[in-house]
Amino acid sequence: MGNQSPPPTKELPTLRYLDPEQVQVFRDAEGRLCATIADEFTVLSPRFLRVSPLTDPDRYVSVRGTGPNDKDFGLLRNWRRLDRESRRLVAAELERRYLYPRVRRILSVKDYSGLQLCVFDTDRGVREVTLRDVRDNVIYLGSARVLITDAEGNRFDIADVSALDQRSRVLLSEIL
Numbered sequence: 001m002g003n004q005s006p007p008p009t010k011e012l013p014t015l016r017y018l019d020p021e022q023v024q025v026f027r028d029a030e031g032r033l034c035a036t037i038a039d040e041f042t043v044l045s046p047r048f049l050r051v052s053p054l055t056d057p058d059r060y061v062s063v064r065g066t067g068p069n070d071k072d073f074g075l076l077r078n079w080r081r082l083d084r085e086s087r088r089l090v091a092a093e094l095e096r097r098y099l100y101p102r103v104r105r106i107l108s109v110k111d112y113s114g115l116q117l118c119v120f121d122t123d124r125g126v127r128e129v130t131l132r133d134v135r136d137n138v139i140y141l142g143s144a145r146v147l148i149t150d151a152e153g154n155r156f157d158i159a160d161v162s163a164l165d166q167r168s169r170v171l172l173s174e175i176l
Contacts, residue, residue: 016074018063023076025086033089035063037073048093051075054141057098061090100147100157101127105164106171116175120156129156134175148175 022038025046035046043065051060061076076082079090101122108119116131130151131137137149146158161169 018074018076020076020078020081020083020086023063023082023086025082025089027089033093035073037063043073046073048076048079048090048097050094050098053098054139054147061094100155103148103156103158103164103168106168106175109171109174111174115151118171118175122156127156129154131175138176146172146176 018037024036026034026036028034028044032045034042034044036042043063045066047064047066049062049064050057051062058080059077061079063073063076065071065073080087082090101120101124103120103122105121106118107121107126108117110117114132116134118129118131120127120129129148131148132151134148139147139149141147144160144162146161148156148158150156158164158172161172164172
């Protein structure tokens, strides 16, 4: 009992903050997206994820790998200060990942046995949307913004409820 060594301790991961000057994003000769971090290493096919996509979308962006361990290489601060090409590539990736059509009008709402079938006029065209468990799939962002997730996991953004026309506000009250 007297000569036992202490159990090994796990080293906790450290959070690494990255400044825009430390990150360069580019496409390699084969067209793959790459990110060089602090001239130390290059990440092939990185993923860029917003840390607070709804409340503060541009403050921090996580730079992650796409391998089986999905390693986080750091948090990029002020990504909009990246060099022009890096900023363009990161913006395109974030736009693709966080595509939330903005609802301009609600055209119809019909209830079928607990499912609501809605037709939204969005900035990306008219969309037929199936909603279930609405109370679990609505996020209120402040007093006027609402994010609705449909049965397929698509999100629809109502940036300002008060900016909707009267009929759309009435139909929205039926949904909520």
